[in-house]
Amino acid sequence: MRLIHVDAIKEGDIIARDIVSYEGGILLKSSSKFKEVFREKLIERNIYEVYIEDKYSEGIYPQEAIDPRIRLQIDMDIKNEFDKLKDNLDINVSSISNITKILVDELSKEHVVCDVMDLKINDDYTYQHCIGVGILSTIVCRKLRMREDHTHKIVMGALMHDIGKIIIPKDILNKPAKLTREEYEIIKGHAELGYKIIEKNGGLSPITKLTVLCHHEREDGSGYPLGKGEELHIGAKIVGACDVFHALLSNRPYRQALSVQEVTSIAQKEKINAPVRETIESVLAFYPIGSVVLLSNGDVGIVEKNFVQDVTRPQVRVVYNMPTNKKHQYTINLQEDYTIHIVQKMPDIPI
Numbered sequence: 001m002r003l004i005h006v007d008a009i010k011e012g013d014i015i016a017r018d019i020v021s022y023e024g025g026i027l028l029k030s031s032s033k034f035k036e037v038f039r040e041k042l043i044e045r046n047i048y049e050v051y052i053e054d055k056y057s058e059g060i061y062p063q064e065a066i067d068p069r070i071r072l073q074i075d076m077d078i079k080n081e082f083d084k085l086k087d088n089l090d091i092n093v094s095s096i097s098n099i100t101k102i103l104v105d106e107l108s109k110e111h112v113v114c115d116v117m118d119l120k121i122n123d124d125y126t127y128q129h130c131i132g133v134g135i136l137s138t139i140v141c142r143k144l145r146m147r148e149d150h151t152h153k154i155v156m157g158a159l160m161h162d163i164g165k166i167i168i169p170k171d172i173l174n175k176p177a178k179l180t181r182e183e184y185e186i187i188k189g190h191a192e193l194g195y196k197i198i199e200k201n202g203g204l205s206p207i208t209k210l211t212v213l214c215h216h217e218r219e220d221g222s223g224y225p226l227g228k229g230e231e232l233h234i235g236a237k238i239v240g241a242c243d244v245f246h247a248l249l250s251n252r253p254y255r256q257a258l259s260v261q262e263v264t265s266i267a268q269k270e271k272i273n274a275p276v277r278e279t280i281e282s283v284l285a286f287y288p289i290g291s292v293v294l295l296s297n298g299d300v301g302i303v304e305k306n307f308v309q310d311v312t313r314p315q316v317r318v319v320y321n322m323p324t325n326k327k328h329q330y331t332i333n334l335q336e337d338y339t340i341h342i343v344q345k346m347p348d349i350p351i
């Protein structure tokens with residue numbers, strides 16, 4: 001499959017993955033044929049990139065960091081816990097701890113590259129966002145070689161970091177326009193609301209609780225609610241940074257998802273902890289599998305495989321040459337050939 005811009009899809013193209021709306025419903029099922037009437041509907045929902053299946057991209061599949069069956073189970077379990085939480089505002093620690101253990105065990109492999117596919121950026125926001133931040137935080141803790149028990153406590157915080165949003169009215173959370181000052185203040189309250197939900201729970205570590213409370217704080221003392229500054233716990237630094245990356249990579253009601261390249265350049269200007277930011281940048285696939293890229297020799301190809309050694313130099317299946325306007329096919333591993341580099345991501349193969 002390959003990932004193309006919505007403007008490049010043609011009538012009859014085969015959709016390779018379910019296209020899910022922000023609200024969680026399926027807009028287009030995988031294997032269905034694209035029709036012109038869908039284009040506007042996708043754009044209206046800020047969905048600008050779609051995976052399609054065709055002969056050029058046959059056999060190319062995103063390398064999921066987590067086994068899809070385990071991922072489905074995690075999605076269902078977290079959604080279940082969040083739904084229950086809406087009713088009784090009581091967190092089931094053993095259930096969140098079990099989910100954390102599955103996630104941390106699953107991502108214990110050394111060479112994990114995180115593809116945008118792993119982050120499910122189009123789905124129902126709060127709970128998928130918490131899982132996405134949980135995945136990124138696990139990978140970061142692993143890369144930073146943190147202690148197993150600390151990793152577990154921080155990832156538990158990551159999975160629950162935004163639970164305070166459960167109490168915030170949805171029309172404010174999902175407002176497709178600029179927030180008023182009052183609305184912004186209400187949203188800012190989610191960090192303390194989340195902390196209040198878990199505060200009295202004796203089964204949770206202080207690290208987990210602080211991570212939830214302080215994930216919008218920065219080490220220079222900015223952010224909210226406490227302004228802990230240099231005392232900010234590493235858990236809050238990690239989850240706060242993963243939160244920024246995941247939010248920018250996600251579709252929101254008021255803007256489309258940004259590319260990894262755009263997010264990386266924005267994140268460099270943010271006040272997030274530099275080693276944590278660099279660690280995230282080193283594991284996020286710069287060109288997700290299926291992306292169409294232009295190489296410095298004029299060839300155009302589809303990204304086949306990413307490598308944790310350098311996420312900007314994937315293996316590419318070349319299918320076309322721009323200067324000669326000719327089709328041709330070979331595979332180049334940019335980890336092995338440093339004479340060629342990627343110039344830019346393309347909306348599609350220009351054939």
Ligand SMILES: [Fe+2]
Binds near residue numbers: 161190216
């Ligand atoms: Fe948050």
